Amino acid sequence: MRYSSKIAIAGFELSLNSEVEISLEEGYYPFKSQSNKTPDVEIACYAGISEALELGEAVFVAENESQRFYAIYQTGKELTFLIYNQQEKGKIQQLAVLSSDLKHWTIYTDLLSNGKINPLRYPMGPLIMQYLTVNSEAVMIHAACVTDGKTGQLFAGFSGRGKSTMAKIWKDVGYQVINDDRIIIRRQGEEFVAYNTPMYYADVPKSTVLRSIFLIRHFPENKIRKIEGAIAVSKVLAFCIQNNFSQSFIVGNLAFLSKMIQTVNVYELGFVPDNHIIDFVIDNG
C-alpha cells in the first residue's frame, strides 16, 4: 500500500498500511518504530466504512449508562468490531475485522476533513492494544505504575480509587511515572515488565521490572494486607482490561496471573493521599 507506518507498544511491533495518508493522535508519535522486525500485528486501513459486511452474531457490547464504545460480532472465526464515535451518539466511526489468529486487522474508517484517516482513533487504539496481549503472555490493566529506575510498584484500581493521586505523590519525590491509568504487563523470562501505552497526550515509551502490585482505595489511615494464591489472582484479574465473551481469554489471563504472583507480591492497600504513603509502602510492601 502507498502509506506505511510502524509503531511499537510494549515491545510489540505493529504495522499500519493504507492507500490514504494516515494521521495518528499525538500520543502515538513517540511510539513510532524504525524496526525491521516482522510485525506482530498488521493493520490494513481503508477510507470509508463498508456497509455491505456481514456482521454475524453479537457477542459483546462495551457501554456504560451514557454511551456505547463498541460492539463485537463473530462471523465464523473472525471478529468484527463496530466502533462508535464518542462525540456523536450512535455514529459509527470505524468498522474493524480481526482475523482468527488475532494478528491481522482490517479497519474501515471515516475520512477526515483534511483528506487523511485516523484508524486508531479512540477507542480503536486501546482495543488493538488489548488484543495484543491476548496472543502472548501479557495483560492490560487499569493501573498506575511508578519506578525508582530499578523496579516498579503498580497501583491497580478503577476510576476514582486514587491511581493518578498515587502516581503524583511518587512523582513529586523523584520517582518516574510509567503511566497513571493503563499499563501492559508482559512476562520476560522470569521477570514481569510493566509498559506504558500511547495515550491521548504525548509521552515517551517507558518500562520497568515489576516488584509489587497494590490494589488501592482511599482509606482513613494507611493500611496494607498481603494477599496470595487464588485470592490474589482473582482480585488482580478483576482489574484486567479484557473482553469477557471468550473463555480462552479468561483462561489465558488466569494462567498468566498464576505465574505472575509467584514473582510479584500483591497487596490490598488503603491509603491517605499524602507522602507518608511512600515510606509506608517501602517499609511494608
Next chain:
Amino acid sequence: MNIHFLFELKSKYITREIGDELVLVPLSGNVAQMNVLFTLNETGKFIWEQVDGKNTKEDIIALLVQEFDVEAETAKIDVETFLNKIAATLK
C-alpha cells in the same frame, strides 16, 4: 442448592487451580462475570471436585469427614456454607 443442580451448572464456571485453592469465574451466556468471581479454599475445592453428578450431599459430607478428619456436623456445615456461597453468585 441441590447438589445435582450444581453439577449441571459446573460448566458455567471457568476454573483455575492455584495450589490447594480454586478461582471460579461465573459465565452468563458466554460472558464472564468479572464482578462476581470468587475463590474456594482447600475444603471448598475438595467439595467442588466431589460434585460429579453421582455423589449425593450425604456422600460428600462423608468424603469430607474422611479426607479432613473432621466431625460430621462440621463437614455438614462446610457443605451447606459452600452451597450457599455458590447459590449467592447465581443471584
